[in-house]
Structures are given as C-alpha cells and as structure tokens.
Amino acid sequence: MHFLNSLxxxxxxxxxxxxxxxxxxxxxxxxGITDHAQDHxxxxxxxxxxxxxxxxxxxxxxxxxxxxxxTSDIYSPVSGDVVEVNEELNNTPGLVNSSPYExxxxxxxxxxxxxxxxxxxxxxxxxxxxxEEDAKH
Amino acid sequence: xxxxxxxxxxxxxxxxxxxxxxxxxxxGGLWQLGQSxxxxxxxxxxxxxxxxxxxxxxxxxxxxxxxxxxxxxxxMVPFAGWSMPIQYKDSIMESTVNCRQNGSxxxxxxxCGLSLKGKDCVPFLEKLVIADVAALAPGTGTLTVFTNxxxxxxxxxxxxxxxxxxxYIVVNAGCRDKDLAHxxxxxxxxxxxxxxxxxxxxxxxxxxxxxGPLAAPVLQHxxxxxxxxxxxxxxxxxxxxxxxxxxxxTGYTGEDGFEISVPSENAVDLAKAILEKSEGxxxxxxxxxxDSLRLEAGLCLYGNDMEQHTTPVEAGLNWAIGKRRKAxxxxxxxxxxxxxxxxxxxxxLVGFTSTGPPPRSHSEIQDEKGTTIGEITSGGFxxxxxxxxxxxxxxxxxxxxxxxxxILVRGKAYDGVVTKKPFVPTKYYKxx
Numbered sequence: 001m002h003f004l005n006s007l008x009x010x011x012x013x014x015x016x017x018x019x020x021x022x023x024x025x026x027x028x029x030x031x032g033i034t035d036h037a038q039d040h041x042x043x044x045x046x047x048x049x050x051x052x053x054x055x056x057x058x059x060x061x062x063x064x065x066x067x068x069x070x071t072s073d074i075y076s077p078v079s080g081d082v083v084e085v086n087e088e089l090n091n092t093p094g095l096v097n098s099s100p101y102e103x104x105x106x107x108x109x110x111x112x113x114x115x116x117x118x119x120x121x122x123x124x125x126x127x128x129x130x131x132e133e134d135a136k137h
Numbered sequence: 138x139x140x141x142x143x144x145x146x147x148x149x150x151x152x153x154x155x156x157x158x159x160x161x162x163x164x165g166g167l168w169q170l171g172q173s174x175x176x177x178x179x180x181x182x183x184x185x186x187x188x189x190x191x192x193x194x195x196x197x198x199x200x201x202x203x204x205x206x207x208x209x210x211x212x213m214v215p216f217a218g219w220s221m222p223i224q225y226k227d228s229i230m231e232s233t234v235n236c237r238q239n240g241s242x243x244x245x246x247x248x249c250g251l252s253l254k255g256k257d258c259v260p261f262l263e264k265l266v267i268a269d270v271a272a273l274a275p276g277t278g279t280l281t282v283f284t285n286x287x288x289x290x291x292x293x294x295x296x297x298x299x300x301x302x303x304x305y306i307v308v309n310a311g312c313r314d315k316d317l318a319h320x321x322x323x324x325x326x327x328x329x330x331x332x333x334x335x336x337x338x339x340x341x342x343x344x345x346x347x348x349g350p351l352a353a354p355v356l357q358h359x360x361x362x363x364x365x366x367x368x369x370x371x372x373x374x375x376x377x378x379x380x381x382x383x384x385x386x387t388g389y390t391g392e393d394g395f396e397i398s399v400p401s402e403n404a405v406d407l408a409k410a411i412l413e414k415s416e417g418x419x420x421x422x423x424x425x426x427x428d429s430l431r432l433e434a435g436l437c438l439y440g441n442d443m444e445q446h447t448t449p450v451e452a453g454l455n456w457a458i459g460k461r462r463k464a465x466x467x468x469x470x471x472x473x474x475x476x477x478x479x480x481x482x483x484x485x486l487v488g489f490t491s492t493g494p495p496p497r498s499h500s501e502i503q504d505e506k507g508t509t510i511g512e513i514t515s516g517g518f519x520x521x522x523x524x525x526x527x528x529x530x531x532x533x534x535x536x537x538x539x540x541x542x543x544i545l546v547r548g549k550a551y552d553g554v555v556t557k558k559p560f561v562p563t564k565y566y567k568x569x
Contacts, residue, residue, distance in 0.1 A: 042425075043230040045518035046494040048547070064547060066494050068229045068518055069425050 007130070008035045010101050014117055015126035016059075016077040021101065024117065029078045032105040033065060033096060036130045041067040044096040047089040050107055054082045058116050063106065065096060076109065078116055084108040200246035201343055201401045202408060209421050217311035219247040222423040232426035233433075233520035236390055237561070240349030241422035241430075242411055247310040249317070250339040250383075250398050256302050257332040265323060266296065267449055267468055269459020273298040276372050278305075278385060281457055283316065288448040288470030288477070292316050293439050295387055295396075297372040305372065305383060307344070307396070309439050342383075343404035348394030348430075351415055353566070356384075356395060358414040359407075369393075369565040378403070378410045389427065391434025391563040432526060433519050435488055435558025441498055442486060442514040442528055450477040451530065452486045453558075484511065485536040488558040489527040491544050493551030496527040501545040502553070510535045513544065519560060526560045527553075 013021045019037035023030040038044065046066040056062045056076035065072045085107045089095060096104040111117075121129060197220035206213065211222030222244070224232060232241065253262060259270050268281040278297030282290045292312040297305040308316045317338070324334055347356060357364050362375040362384075372385045380403035388394040399407050412419060428438070437443045443452050448470070450458075455478065462468065466475055489496065496516035504510050516527030527544070535542065538557050543550035 042224070043228050043520075048494055064494065066518070068233075068429060068520065069223070071494075071497060 007039055008101070009123040009127050011123045013101070013123060014077065014120035015123065015129075016075065016120055017129060018059075018075045020074060020077045022077040022117075022120065023101075023105075024111070027111050028083065029080070029109045029111050030105050031077060031107050031109060032100055033074060034126070035100045037072075038097045038100045038104070041065060041070060041072060042097075043068045044093045047086075047093045047096060047106060049085040049087075049089065050082045052082050052085060056080060056082060056107075056109060058119065066093075074106065077120055078109055078111050078113075080109040080112040082107050083110050198247070200244055201404050202244045202246065205405050205408060206244065206421070211421070211423065214424075216424060217247060217309070219310060221247060222421070224423040224425045225421045227420055227422075229423075229425040229429060230520040232420060232422045233429040235418075235420050236349045236422060236426060236430055237392060237521055238350070240347065240351035240355065240392075240394075240415060240419035241390070241426065242408060242419050243346040243348070243422050243424075243427055244343070244408070245346050245396070246343040246401075246404070248344055249308050249310065249313040250342055250344060251306050251308070251317075251320075252299075252337045252339065253304040253306065253334055254302060254337065255332075255334040257327070258302055258304050258334045259298070261324065261327050261332055261334040262296070262304055263462075264327075264468060265320065266294075267454075267458045267462055267474070268296060269461050270296065270298060270304070272459060272461065275300050278370050278372055278387070279457065280454075282443075282449045282452075282454060283308075283319065284449070284468055284470040284474070285445065286469050287446075288450075288473030289445045290439070290443045290447055290449065290452070291319055291445065293437060293443060293454075295385065297385055299372060299374070305385075305398075311440060339398065341401060342398045343401045345397045345399060345404065345408060345411075346388055346390075346394065347397060347411060347419070348388045348390040348392045349419065350393065350564070351419055352392070352394040355411055355415045355419055356397075359410055367566075369567050378407045380407065382407075386566060389434075389436060390430035391436070391559055391561055391565075392430075393564050393566045426520075428515075429517060429520050432515055432517060432528070433521055433559065433561040434563055435528070435560060437486070437528075438515055447486075447530070448474055448477055448482065450474055451482045451484050481533055483533055484530045485533055486514070486528055486530055487536045488556045488560060489513070489516070489525075489529060489542070489544065489553045490556045490560070491525045491527065491551055491553035493525070493544075493549070494546045495525045496529075496544045496546060496551075496553070500527070500529075502529055502531055503543040503545065503550065504535060505541055505543065507543070507550075510542065521561050526556070528558070531555070 013023050019034045021034050044067050048064040050062045057079045061073045062076045063074050086105050197215050206222045210226040213220045214223045263270050266281040281296050283292045294308045353364050359378045367386050369386050383398035385396045495518045496513045500513040502511040511531035513527045513529035519526045540555040542553045544553040
C-alpha cells in the first residue's frame with residue numbers, strides 16, 4: 001500500500017476519478033470505493049447493492065453509499081454483468097470504512113471489454129489525482 | 138462516486154438556497170454541509186458541482202473561535218455565510234454518542250443574539266411571536282416562532298424575558314437578515330405610534346452551547362452561581378470563568394445543558410476552560426453531530442422542517458402558543474393559526490422510523506396503497522438508536538403513531554412507520 005496523507009491506495013488496483021477501485025482477476029473485476037472516498041464520507045451506514053445478474057456500464061451508477069452526513073452514488077469502473085455482491089455489507093456497512101480494499105468490496109463484475117481498463121488510473125496516478133484535488137480546496 | 142447533498146438531484150436549487158437560509162443556532166442543513174466537505178469527490182452533476190463551488194468559495198465569516206477549531210482538527214465548511222466546523226477528529230457517530238454519554242461543546246456564535254429593551258418591549262414582541270411573553274416570569278424563556286401574515290414561520294427562536302423591559306432573543310444565522318429587517322420594520326411603526334422599544338444586536342458576543350450530562354457539573358466549576366437552582370428554560374446573567382455571561386439552560390440536543398453568551402474576547406478561554414475541567418470528556422462537537430442530535434430529539438430545523446409556508450400548528454408547536462394567545466390572537470397570521478387550531482391542520486409534522494437506506498429531505502411518503510401522502514423534511518441514521526429516523530409532513534389522518542407508510546428512496550419503496558418524537562428521550566433539567 002502506498003500512503004498519501006495517511007490514506008492508502010493499493011498498487012495493482014485500477015482507479016476511477018469518481019473514486020472507485022477495481023481489482024482485476026482474469027475476467028472478474030472486484031469493485032469498491034477508495035480509502036480517500038470513505039474518509040471523506042465518514043461513517044457508512046447503508047450500502048445499496050446492485051442485483052446479481054444486472055448489467056453495469058463503465059461510468060454509470062450502480063448503487064449508492066450512505067453515510068451519516070451524505071448520500072453518494074457509486075459508478076461502475078467497468079462494463080459487464082454483476083456476478084456477486086458483498087452481502088456482508090447489508091449487516092455491516094462499516095466494513096467500507098474499516099476495510100475499503102478488502103472486506104468492504106461492493107460487487108464483482110464479469111468484464112465485457114478489457115480495453116476499457118485503459119481508461120482507468122494506476123495507483124500512482126490516482127494518488128496524485130487525489131493530492132491535486134485536495135490542494136484545490 | 139458522486140456525493141450528493143442529501144437532497145434529491147432534482148432539488149439542487151432548493152439545496153443551494155438552503156445553504157444560505159438554514160438556520161443558525163440550531164444547526165443547519167447538514168446534508169448540504171456534507172456535500173461541501175465531500176464535493177471534491179463528485180463529478181457527475183456539473184450543475185451541482187458549479188453551485189457547490191460557488192457556495193464554498195464565497196467569502197465566509199469567521200467566529201472568534203475559528204483558529205481554535207482549526208487547531209483542534211475542525212473540518213471547516215460554509216454554513217449560512219459562516220465557516221463552521223462540521224466535525225473534528227471524532228466521527229459524527231462518535232460525537233453524537235459522546236454528547237449523550239458525557240458532553241459536547243459547540244460554537245454557535247454564528248447565531249444572532251439580540252436584546253429588545255424599553256417598557257413596551259413585551260407588547261411589541263407579542264405582535265411578532267406566538268408566545269405568551271407577558272406571562273413569562275423574569276429570568277425565564279421559551280422556544281417560539283416568528284410568524285408572517287399568513288401564519289407561516291419566518292423563524293423559530295428562543296426568547297427570554299430578562300426583566301419586564303428587557304427581552305433576550307437568539308435567532309438562526311441563516312435567518313438573521315430577514316429577521317432583523319422584519320423586526321426593524323415593525324419597530325419603526327411601533328415607535329411612530331409612541332411605543333417605547335429599542336434593540337441592541339450582540340455582535341460583540343460569542344455563543345457556546347454546552348450539552349450533555351456533564352454540562353452542569355463542568356460549568357459549576359467555573360461559576361459561583363448555584364446551577365442546581367437554574368432549571369430548563371431559565372436565564373441568568375452571571376460571571377463564568379471571570380467574564381460576565383448570559384446563560385440559558387436550553388439547547389438543541391435533547392440533553393440537559395446551557396447556551397452561554399460570552400464577550401468575544403473571553404470566548405476562547407472559556408472554551409478551553411470547559412474542555413479542561415471535563416478532563417477531556419466533553420468534546421468539541423461540530424454541526425454534523427448537532428444535526429443528528431436535534432433530529433434524535435425530534436427538534437425542527439428551520440429551512441427543512443419549518444419554512445415560510447408552514448404554520449406552528451402544522452409543525453406540532455401548539456404547546457408554544459400561549460393559552461391567552463390562543464384566546465386573543467394579536468400576532469401576525471393569528472386568524473389562520475387560530476382557525477387551524479379549531480379545525481385541525483391539513484398536514485402535520487410527524488416522526489418516522491424506517492428500513493433500508495436513511496430517508497432524506499424530499500423523500501416521498503406514500504400510504505400502503507401507494508398514494509402520496511407527504512414528504513420527508515429531515516432524515517438520517519440515528520447514531521444512538523442505530524436505525525433510520527426521519528421527520529416529514531403527512532396529510533392529517535395518516536399522522537397517528539403506528540401508521541404504516543412507504544418511503545421512497547431513489548425510486549424504491551421502503552417500509553416506514555409513524556413514530557412518536559422525540560426518538561431519544563429528552564433529559565431537560567426540570568424541578569421534580
């Protein structure tokens with residue numbers, strides 16, 4: 001993990017500018033929100049999961065994360081079909097805060113088009129992107 | 138991920154307005170605040186991003202505690218024209234729970250304190266508010282509502298009768314300009330008819346709210362005033378930590394506590410002394426937890442749960458209309474309000490608990506058949522109860538405790554039930 005202002009990114013994951021991460025394993029992409037995102041949201045109290053079997057598109061909304069203070073739409077970093085969702089989040093949404101890159105994963109998608117991955121950022125690019133965004137404010 | 142203020146996407150205009158109109162003392166459109174903290178995460182809605190940018194970059198006023206907040210890890214956000222802490226290092230969840238277990242210290246200096254003076258200040262104020270001001274004993278106060286000609290709420294406010302010729306008032310930050318203009322216009326015509334009233338706006342003072350079970354024991358360390366004899370709603374002018382303060386045993390959390398008006402040059406010292414005397418148990422608490430606390434206590438947020446078009450009767454504040462006022466009227470909009478009292482209002486503010494995602498302001502409320510019966514005005518996840526709580530207006534008839542309803546969040550209907558407010562029992566210090 002690479003730490004930036006004590007917020008982590010994972011080296012081999014890919015990142016969307018809308019602050020979702022994706023871990024690619026063959027044709028399967030695991031998706032969640034980044035440490036930066038969970039830190040800004042605060043205590044997550046509800047995660048609206050997609051349905052297994054639903055089609056998702058890169059850049060399109062597929063669910064929502066609710067914290068005590070805000071509602072956030074989440075966007076799929078890849079296109080494909082949802083093959084699994086993290087049911088644990090129904091009972092323990094706080095996993096998104098405590099373990100954003102592992103236990104707090106949100107969905108797994110069967111990737112339709114590998115070439116879309118090049119639209120995403122590497123960990124270094126994403127860390128830099130966050131740093132620049134924070135510097136603006 | 139695109140973080141929305143917790144109003145629906147179609148309501149951004151409304152949200153934008155609320156950034157400037159939310160009230161001051163009692164917290165604020167937290168959901169709008171939330172977005173400004175997290176706005177950097179959002180890219181989806183260009184219009185919204187633009188608006189947020191504008192709102193956050195505008196010149197914000199600072200309280201005298203601004204540097205103190207920043208030094209203590211406060212995350213500052215624009216609120217009703219002020220830069221205020223939405224939270225500190227503790228999460229909103231932790232802060233909310235700690236307020237009820239130990240205590241919280243809030244900077245609410247953005248709220249506007251003013252004094253009305255003169256031998257006719259009571260009859261003057263009675264024209265503008267629903268309270269029986271004449272019946273208040275000196276040194277006591279009450280929550281009241283400033284009404285307009287249609288019986289709608291211009292603001293809600295805590296008023297205190299210091300003496301028969303001195304009333305102390307605290308109004309919301311977001312309503313300051315319109316409230317002062319309203320009071321001033323009426324004061325001019327009142328004086329023109331020979332009435333004796335004048336005002337003094339306390340911009341030289343700051344306002345701290347100390348809330349929770351440790352509020353009284355901690356404050357007692359800093360004053361000779363016997364606080365065990367100061368009950369809920371009562372007011373004293375007394376020395377605290379060596380400065381002449383106005384204290385009111387009131388608050389916006391449902392807990393016992395005080396609002397302390399302190400000369401601004403003494404405000405930082407007082408804040409430090411309170412935190413020290415509590416040995417770290419009273420924590421600095423921001424507007425985020427303040428909103429959760431007031432919602433748990435079933436208290437209205439002006440701009441969300443009460444607006445220009447809602448009457449005190451619809452908002453469930455019948456108790457705040459003095460008995461004599463109910464008989465005589467004599468305040469702006471009294472005809473409308475007295476008629477509603479006699480016939481019953483068409484809509485009523487009620488509490489809800491619900492399953493699924495937390496309802497937010499503007500979530501639609503339906504009956505079990507799917508017919509629209511109203512709209513949520515405030516909602517969220519209760520840190521103390523660990524479940525969703527909300528308030529909203531429903532048609533009379535659907536307002537009874539236990540009535541089942543559906544609440545729509547992002548197009549999906551979730552089960553809700555009308556639930557008695559407050560959601561968390563209040564702990565006001567009253568004579569036994």
